[in-house]
Amino acid sequence: MKKLIFIIISLLILLIIIVLIKTFTYSFKKVSANTTSGWKMIKDDSAIQRLSGGLKIPTVSSRELGDFNYSTFDTIKEYIKNSYPLIYQNAEFAEVNTYGLVFRLKGSNPSLDPILFLSHTDVVPPGDAEVKDKTENIFRPDDQPLPAVSEVSEEWDFGPFSGAVANGRIYGRGSIDMKGMLFSLLESMNNVIKTKFIPQRDIYLAFGFDEEVGGQQGAVKIAEHFRNKNMQFDAVYDEGGLILEKGSVTGINSDIAVIGCAEKGFLSVKIKVKGLGGHSSMPPAESAIGKAAVIMQRLESGQMKPEVTPIINQFFTNVGGSMSFISRMAIANQWLLKPVLLSQLTKNNSTNALVRTTTALTMMKGSDAPNVLSPEVEFIVNFRLLPGNTVKDVKEHIANATKGFDVEIDEIDSVKEASAVSSSNTRAFQMIEAAIKEIHPTAIATPYLTVGATDAYKYQVVSKNIYRFMPIKINNAEKQSIHSTNEYLSIENYMKMIHYFEFIMRNYDK
Template identity: 55%
Template sequence: MKKLLAIIGVLLVLLVAVLAIKTLVYPFTKVNTGTAAYENFPVSDSALQRFAGGIRIPTVSNADYSQFNYGPITQFASYLRQAYPNVYAATESYTVNDHGIVIHWKGRNSSLKPVLFLSHYDVVPPGEYEGTDSGQIIFSPKDKPQPPVTAIQDKWTHYPFSGAVTDGRIYGRGTLDMKNMLFSLMEAVNNLISRQYTPERDVYLAFGFDEEVGGTHGAKMIAEDFKAKGIHFDAVYDEGGIVSSKGSLSGINATVALIGCAEKGFWSARVKVKGLGGHSSMPPLQSAIGKAAVIMQRLESEQMKPMIIPVIDQFFKNVGGAMDFKGRLAISNQWLLKGTLIKTLTANHTTNALVRTTTALTMMKGSDASNVLAPIVDFVVNFRILPGNPVAEVKQHLQNACRGFDVEIEDVGAPREASRISDTNSQGYRVMEKTIKQYFPDAIVTPYLTIGGTDGYKYEIVSDHVYRFNPVLINNNEQQTIHNNNEYISISNYSRMIRYFETLIKNYDSKQ
C-alpha cells in the first residue's frame, strides 16, 4: 500500500509539474499591463457642430414599418448632403430603397477589390425625459471635462436630441450607437479629400436607416444591390466590439480592443401550450400555465451544450497573459481542465454568452382574469445562437423541452443563422490591427464574438471578411449608456475616431 501511495504521489507531482510548465511556456500574447497616455487630437468646432446637428434629428426607427416616421429619415439624408458638400462633390452617391445611403469614393486602381465602411443613422427611442432644456442648444466644447461616469443616470441630464456639447462630451441618442461612426467616417473622408488624397482602391460608405429594427429595408437591400452589381469587397467594417478600458473586463488586467470577427445568430419562438380552460373553482391537476412553467423551467435548466469555438479560443490566447495564474493554468491546459474552464465561464452571465447558445424567456400571456383558466398559454423564448449551432439544432432543442405536452411552436420573425467567422490573417484584419495599435498603444488587440446583431451580417454575400469594431475607449458604465439614459461620447473619443478612420483608409494599401 505504501508503495502504491508513493507511486500516486510521484504521479501527482509530475502532473503538477506538467501543468505548471505548460502554463509557463504557453504562447500567450505578450501584453503591456500598464496604462498608456493617449494623445488628444484636435477637432474643430465646425466638426463638432456637424455631429451635434445630426444628433438633433430624431431618426427613431419602428419595427412596424406601417408606423415608421420617414420625415426625420429624409431630413437626415438632406442634412448630410448639406453638411458635407465637398464629400458629395468628390464622390458618387445614390440611395437604395429611397433611404439607404451609398457613397462611392473612387481610388487609383480599379483592379483592386474595394473596401466598405458601414454605419446606420436610425436610433432607438430615447425613453422618458424630465429635464427643462427641451431642444436647447448647448455648445461649450472647451469646458473642463467631468470625471468618468460611475453609474447610470436615472434620467437624461440633457434633452435626448439636443446634441449638447459640454463638459468635454457630446450628449444625445445616437452618440455611441451609431451616428458617431457615421459622422467620424464622413469627417475622415472630408479631411482626406481636402488634402487632395486619393485612396489606392475604391472606398464605399453605406448607411442604413433601420438597423435597430432588423435592417431588412436598409442594409439588406444595399447588400443585395452590391451583389447584383457584381461588387465584392476585400473587407467590410461595421460596429461591434469596442476598446474596453483596463479593469472593465472581469479577470483581465489590461485594455482590450475587441474585434468582432463573428456574430451570434438568433431565433425567437412563440410556444402555445394547450390545457383545460374554465373556471378557477374547479382547476385541472395541471393547468396550461403550469405546463408552460415546466417547459420554461426545462429551457433554463437544460440549456444547450457550451463549447469554446475557435474565435473564443484565440481570444483567450491573446488575453491570457493579462490574467492571473489560475486563469492561465486553465487556458493552457484545456487537455485536462477544459471542463473546469467551461464551468467557470458558464457561471457568469457575461462569459456564458461567449460559449453557448443562450436562452432568454422574454414574454408570456395567459388569462385576462384572476378567476379564469386560460385554455392556451403562450410564451416567447429568444435564443442567441453560437456559431456551430445551426438553427435546426436549436429548434430541435426547443422541441425536446416541450416533450410530453400539447404545444404549437411558431417563429417570431425570421430566424437567422450565426455568421461565418472572418479570418484574422486577411489584409483587412491586419490593417485594422495595425491602426488600432497606433491609437491605442497599450491595448491587447484580439478577435472576439459579437453578442448582439449588426448590419455586418448582411454583407457576407459580398465579402468574405466582415469585421465589427467601434474605435472608442469606454468603461462598463459608459457602455451601458447605449440604448439607455444619458448616452454620450467624449470629445476625445470622437476626435480619435476621425483620426482612426483617416489612418485606416491610408494604411490599407500603405507600402510601409
Template identity: 55%
Template sequence: MKKLVLGLLLLLVVLVIVIVVKTFLYPFTPIQKTTAQEEQIPISAISIQRFAGGIKIPTVSTVDSAAFNYAPFDSFRIYLQDAYPQIFEKLEFYTINTHGLVFHWKGKQSTVKPILFLSHYDVVPPGEYNPADTAAPHLFQPEDKFAGPITEIQDAWDYYPFSGNVKDGRIYGRGTLDMKNMLFAILEATDKLLTANFTPDRDIYFAFGFDEEVGGTEGALKIAEDFKQKNITFDAVYDEGGIISTKGSLSGINASVALIGCAEKGFWSARVRVKGLGGHSSMPPLHSAMGKAAIIMTRLEEHQMKPMVIPIIEQFFKNIGGTMSFTSKMAIANQWILQPVLLNTLSKNHSTNALIRTTTALTQMKGSDASNVLAPVVEFVVNFRILPGNTVADVRQHLADACKGFDVEIEDVRPAREASNVSPINSQGYAVMNRTINKLFPGVVVTPYLTIGGTDAYKYEIVSDHVYRFMPIAINNFEQQTIHNNNEYISIQNFSRMIRYFELMMKEYDTK
C-alpha cells in the same frame, strides 16, 4: 496499500508538474509594454457642431412599417448634403430603397478590390425624458421641428435626447454611441482627406443603412444585394460590433482590450403556445396551462445548450491570457484536462457565458386576462442567440425536447438567422485594424472576438469573406450601459479618435 497511495501521490505530483510546464510553454500572445503616450487629437468646433446637428434629427426606426416615420430620414439626408457639400460633390452618391445611402470614392487602382465602411443612422426610441429639458440652454439648440413626442415626465435624461447637447467634454443624445458617431466620424475623416487633396489607392465605399435597429431588411440587406448584383466584392467590410473595453471593465483581465468582432451570433425567437384546461379558477386542473408552460421554461433555463470553446474564443483566450492570473492561465493552457472547470467558471458569469454557448432568454409571457380565469392557452417567447458551431436546426430540436410531454405549438416570431461566418485574422483587412488601433491606443491588447448582438455586417457576407465589427472608442462598463439607455453620450475625445482612426484606415490601408 501504502504503495498504492505513494503511486497516486507520485502521479499527482507529475500531473501538477505537467500542468505548470504546459502553462509556461503555452503560446500566449506577448503583452507589448510601451511608454508611448496616447495622442491627444484636436477636433474642430465645426466637426462637433455637424455631429451634434445630426443628433437633433430623431431618426427613430420602428418594426411596424406602417408606423415608420420617414420624414426625419429625409431631413437627415438633406442635412448631410448641407453639412458636407465637398463629399457629395467629389464622391459618387446614390440611394438604395430611397433611404439607404451609398458613397463611392474612386481610387487610383480601380482594378483591386475596394473596401467598405458601414454605419446606420436610425436609432432606438429615447424612452422617457423630462420635457422641461427641451428648454434648457444648450450649446446647440434643438430645432422645434425635430422635437420628438413628449412622454410621461421623468428625470431619466439629463438633457433632451435629441438635443446634441455638448457639456463637460461630452456630446449627449440618442445615437451618439449607436451609431451616428461612426457615420459622422467616417464623413469627417473623408472631408479632411478631400481637403488635403488625398486620393485613396483603391476604391472606397460607404453604406449607411436606415433600419438596422429593426432588422436591416430594407436598408443594409438591399444595399448588399445591389452590390452583389453589380458583381462588386470587397477586400474588407467594416461595421460596428466590438469596442475597446478599458482596463478594469473585463473581469480578470488587467489591460484595456480592443475587441474585434470577427463573427456574430445568430438568433431565433420562438413563440411557444402551451395548451391546457381553461375555465373558472375555483375548480382548477392538477396542471394548468400556465403550470405546464412554467415546467417547459424551467427546463430551458436549467438545461441549456452545451457550452464549448470555439476557435475564435480559443484565440481570444490566447491573446488576453498574458494579462490574467496564473490560475486562469493554467485553465486556458490545460484545457485537455481543465476545460470542464474553465467552462463551469465561464458559465457562472452572464457576459462570459454568452461567449461559450447558445444562450436562452425568456422574454415575454401571456396568460389569462382575469385573476379568476384559467387560460386554455398560455404563450411565451424564448430568444436564442446561436453560437457559431450550433445551427438553427440544433436549437429547434433543443426547444422541441424541452416541450416533450406537453401539447404545444411553436412558431417563429421573426425569421431565424444562422450564426455568421468567421472572418480570418491573417488578412490585410485585420492587419490594418491591428496596426491602426496600436497607433491610437498604445498598450491596448488587440484580439478577435465574438460579437454577441446582431449587426448589419452579416448581410455583407455575400460580397466579402473579410467582415469585421469594431467601433474605435475606449469606454468603460458605465458608458457601455448608456447604449440604448438613458443619457447616451460620447466623449469628445472618443469622437476625435474615431475620426483619426478612419482617416488612417483610409489613408494607410495599402501601406506596408
C-alpha cells in the same frame, strides 16, 4: 500497497509538472509595455458641431416601417449633403431604397477589391420619460433652421435630441449608436479628400436607415445593390466590439479592444401550451400554466452545452497574459481543465453568452382573470446561436424540452443562423490592430464574438472579411447608456474615432 501509493503520488507530481510547463510555455499574446500616449488628440470644433447638428435630427426607427417619420430621414440626408459638400463633389453618391446612402471614393487601382465602412442613420426612441416639443435654434451650414426637435428633461442631463456639447462630451440619442461612427466616417473621408490623397483601392461608405429594427429595407437592399454589380469587398467594417477600459472586465488587467469576427444567430419562438381551462375553484391536477412552467424549467436548467469555440479560444490566448495565474493555467491546460474553465465562464452572464447558445424567456401570457384557468398559455423564448450551432439544432432542443406536452411552436421575428467567422490573419484585421495602436497603444486587440445583431451580417454576400468594431474606449457606465438614458460620446473618443478611420483609409495599401 506502498508501491501503489508511490505510483499514484508520482503520477500526480508528473501531472502537476506538465500543467505548470504548459502554463509557462503557452503562447499568450504579450501585453504591450508601450508607455506612449499614441496619437495626440487634436480638437476640431467644426467636426463636433456637425455631429451635434446630426444628433438634433430625431431619426427614430420603429418596429413597423410604415410608422416611420420619414421626414426626419429626408432632413438628415439634406443635412449630410450640406455639411460635406467636398464629399458630394469628389465621390460618387447613390441612394438605395430612397434612404440608404452609398458613397464611393475612387481609387487609382481598379483591379483591387474595395473596402467598405458601414453605419446607420436611425436611432432607438429616447425612452419613457415625459417628452415635450421644443424648437431649438439649430442651423445648417447654409443657415437654414432645422425642424423642431423633442427634449426629455427628467432622465437626461440634456435633451436626447439636443446635441448638447458640455463637460467634454457630445450628448444625444445615437451619439454612440451610431451617429458618432457615421459622422466620424464622413469626417475621415472629407479629410482624405481635402488633402487630395488618392487611395489605391476604392473606399465605400454605406449607411442604412433601419438597423435598429432589422435592416431589411436598408442594409439588405444596399448589399443586394452591391451583389447585383458583382462586387466583392476586401473588407467590411461595422459596429460591434469596443475598447473596454481596464477593470471593466473582471479578471483582465488591461484595456482590451474586442473585434467582432463573427456574430451570434437569432431565433425567437412562441410556445403555446394547451391544458384544461375552467374555474379556479375546481382546478385540474395539471393546469396549462403548470405545464408551461415545467417546459420553461427544462429550457432554463437544461440549456445547450457550452463550448470553447476557436474564436473564443483565440480571445483567451490574446488576453490571457493579463489574467491571473489560475486563469492562465486553465486556459493553457484545456485538455485537462476545460470543464473547470467552462464552469467558471457559465456562472457570469457576459462570459456565458460567449460559450453557449443562450436561452432567454422573455414574455408570457395566460388568463386575464385571477379566478380563471386558461386552456392555453403561451410564452416566448429567445435563443442567440453560437457559431457551430444551427437553427435546426435549437429546434431539436426545443422539441426535447416540450416532449410529452400538447404544444404549438411558431417562429416569430427574423430568424438567422450564426454568421461565418472572419479570419484574423488578413490585411483587413491587421489594419484594425495598427489603427488601434495609433489611438490606444497599450490596448490588447483581439478577435471576439459579437453577441448582438448588426447590419454586417447582411454583407456576407459581398465579402468574407467582415469585422465589427467601434474604436471608442468606454467604461461600464457609458456602455449602459447605449439604448438607455443620457447617451453621450466623449469629445476625445470622437476625435480619436475620426483619426482611426482616416488612418485605415490612408494606409490600407501601404
